Amino acid sequence: MRIVELICRHVLIPLKREVSHASFSRSSTDSLVVSCRLDDGTVGWGEGLPREYVTGESIETAFRQFQVHDWTAVGEQEFKTPAELVRCSEALVFPPLDAQQPDDFGNALKCAVELAMLDAGCRSLRLPLADLIESVPEAAAMRVRRRKVQYSAAITSQHPRKVRLHSWYFRLTGFRQCKVKVGVTGVDDVTLLRQVRKHIGSKMRLRIDANEAWTPENLREKVAELKPFGIESVEQPLPQADVARLAELRPQLGIPVILDESLCSLGDAKRAIEGGWCDQFNIRLSKCGGYVNSLKLAAMARAAGVGFQLGAQVGETGILSAAGRHFACSVDGWTSIEGSFDWFLIREPLTKQNMTFWLGGWAKSIDRPGLGVDISSEAIRRVTRREERAVL
Numbered sequence: 001m002r003i004v005e006l007i008c009r010h011v012l013i014p015l016k017r018e019v020s021h022a023s024f025s026r027s028s029t030d031s032l033v034v035s036c037r038l039d040d041g042t043v044g045w046g047e048g049l050p051r052e053y054v055t056g057e058s059i060e061t062a063f064r065q066f067q068v069h070d071w072t073a074v075g076e077q078e079f080k081t082p083a084e085l086v087r088c089s090e091a092l093v094f095p096p097l098d099a100q101q102p103d104d105f106g107n108a109l110k111c112a113v114e115l116a117m118l119d120a121g122c123r124s125l126r127l128p129l130a131d132l133i134e135s136v137p138e139a140a141a142m143r144v145r146r147r148k149v150q151y152s153a154a155i156t157s158q159h160p161r162k163v164r165l166h167s168w169y170f171r172l173t174g175f176r177q178c179k180v181k182v183g184v185t186g187v188d189d190v191t192l193l194r195q196v197r198k199h200i201g202s203k204m205r206l207r208i209d210a211n212e213a214w215t216p217e218n219l220r221e222k223v224a225e226l227k228p229f230g231i232e233s234v235e236q237p238l239p240q241a242d243v244a245r246l247a248e249l250r251p252q253l254g255i256p257v258i259l260d261e262s263l264c265s266l267g268d269a270k271r272a273i274e275g276g277w278c279d280q281f282n283i284r285l286s287k288c289g290g291y292v293n294s295l296k297l298a299a300m301a302r303a304a305g306v307g308f309q310l311g312a313q314v315g316e317t318g319i320l321s322a323a324g325r326h327f328a329c330s331v332d333g334w335t336s337i338e339g340s341f342d343w344f345l346i347r348e349p350l351t352k353q354n355m356t357f358w359l360g361g362w363a364k365s366i367d368r369p370g371l372g373v374d375i376s377s378e379a380i381r382r383v384t385r386r387e388e389r390a391v392l
Contacts, residue, residue: 001124002078003117005037006390008066008109010059011383013315014347029315030059032108033350033380036116044120045375047319048112049286054261055104062109065094066388075392082135085121089114089292104264107289114290115323115371123370129291129323130330130365139295142302144332149325151361152177152336155196163192167199174360177205177336179235182226183213189222193229202230207336209235212261216245223253235282236260246277258282260311265289269297273304280307280335285323287313298331312339318351322371325355329365350379 011033018027032048050057074092079085092114094106122129133143153170155163155178170178180196182189189208197206206229214222214237223234235258238245243262250257256279259272263281265288272278281301288294294310301308310328312320321340328337340363342349343356351373357363366372 001038001040001042001080001121002076003036003074003120003392004039005392006071006113006116007035007387008063008112008390009033009035009380009387010063010385011350011380012385013317013350013383015315015345016347017345031315031317032059032062032112033317033319033384034112034116036113036120038120038124040124042120042124044116044118044123044370045319046112046115046117046119047286047317047323048108048110048115049313049315049320050108051287051313054287055107055264056101057105057108061097062106063386063388064097065106065109066390068097069094069390071390071392079121082122082125082127082132085118085125086132086135086292088121089117089290092117102265104268104287104289107264108286110293111286111288111290114292115285115319118291119370121370126369128326128367128369129371130326132291133295133330136292136295136299138299139331142299142332143330146329146365148362148364149328149337150176151340151357151363152179152338153361154179154181154338154341156181160195163195164199167196171200171204175200175204176361177207179207179209179336179338181211182208183210183222190225193226193231197229206231207233207235207258209260210237212236212239214238216242216249219249220252223255227254231255233258233280236262243272243277244275247275250277250279256280256307258309260284261287263288263297266293266296266300269300273300273306278306280309282311283308284311284313285320285327286316291323291327294327295331298333302333307335308333309335310337310339312341315345316341317346318342318349318353318355318373319371319375321355322351322353322366322373325363325366326371348379348383350376350383352376
């Protein structure tokens with residue numbers, strides 16, 4: 001089998017509500033959706049979300065990378081086994097457009113193309129995506145088979161009434177974990193955390209995500225005033241430019257530090273481990289360059305004694321939700337998983353299957369080949385703004 005066609009689409013996905021955090025606010029999401037066709041006619045799908053405030057990417061840069069890429073080598077590769085399919089994925093590299101761009105530039109595009117390749121390949125091989133972990137040597141020892149997983153709740157800074165209602169919902173339906181976005185301009189984080197803790201109760205695990213909102217000078221103060229509410233970790237408290245300061249500040253905080261925006265590549269992970277910058281990684285498929293890279297990041301974390309969680313980006317559709325489900329159900333050792341907010345957030349679902357978690361955040365594993373979801377061609381047509389085709 002080999003790849004004969006790739007189509008990259010810019011899709012505009014409307015959201016049901018505005019989502020805000022310290023780095024950005026959005027009521028819709030610009031995403032990449034890629035389809036991959038094999039020479040046997042099998043079609044697979046992938047998704048990536050370029051974010052300028054994370055990896056510097058945009059829809060425009062992603063399309064330029066897709067346009068100028070030499071697809072010859074990709075079209076010449078053949079695969080007949082899962083291991084060969086993984087090697088095809090590993091060979092997919094999008095060089096930065098200029099020398100000033102970081103080594104993770106192009107990660108969203110790589111994720112979208114790679115997932116489309118893996119979905120098509122696994123469909124043709126009649127293999128669920130989750131089984132690919134056995135063909136990634138670094139991660140094979142982490143293989144588990146979960147029949148269901150429980151997602152974390154999430155609360156963004158919003159009107160107090162909505163915070164109260166969402167907190168009650170998460171508590172009454174049986175969620176066990178909740179993440180709260182803090183550091184948003186104009187929002188008092190102490191008041192927000194007090195309200196959330198009051199309504200979710202004392203038993204639910206609570207962590208905070210500052211999205212780079214704080215500085216090395218105020219970090220200890222910010223964490224200290226929120227610790228009384230029982231927070232168990234803080235995610236990305238400092239901007240990427242200051243992240244090395246966490247080596248000295250992290251031991252003074254008294255709670256684990258999670259890297260997110262500063263953890264996008266294997267190189268980032270290596271620097272964070274060697275520098276002692278964090279206690280955990282937040283692995284998100286799109287920002288980390290796809291499924292195989294994310295497996296390798298989890299394996300690197302485990303080998304270094306660093307924890308990891310599976311994160312999600314605002315506006316992910318059922319394509320990335322399905323990929324995250326396969327990851328969560330097949331990888332051992334994560335501390336929490338996020339995502340699958342489809343029904344709650346996405347106004348235009350792209351998958352025929354509803355990938356939203358059930359009450360309490362519970363969701364079943366996917367046993368069908370590939371990603372295990374079917375794409376609505378009508379929905380794809382409605383949300384597509386432009387497309388580029390590569391015939392291999």
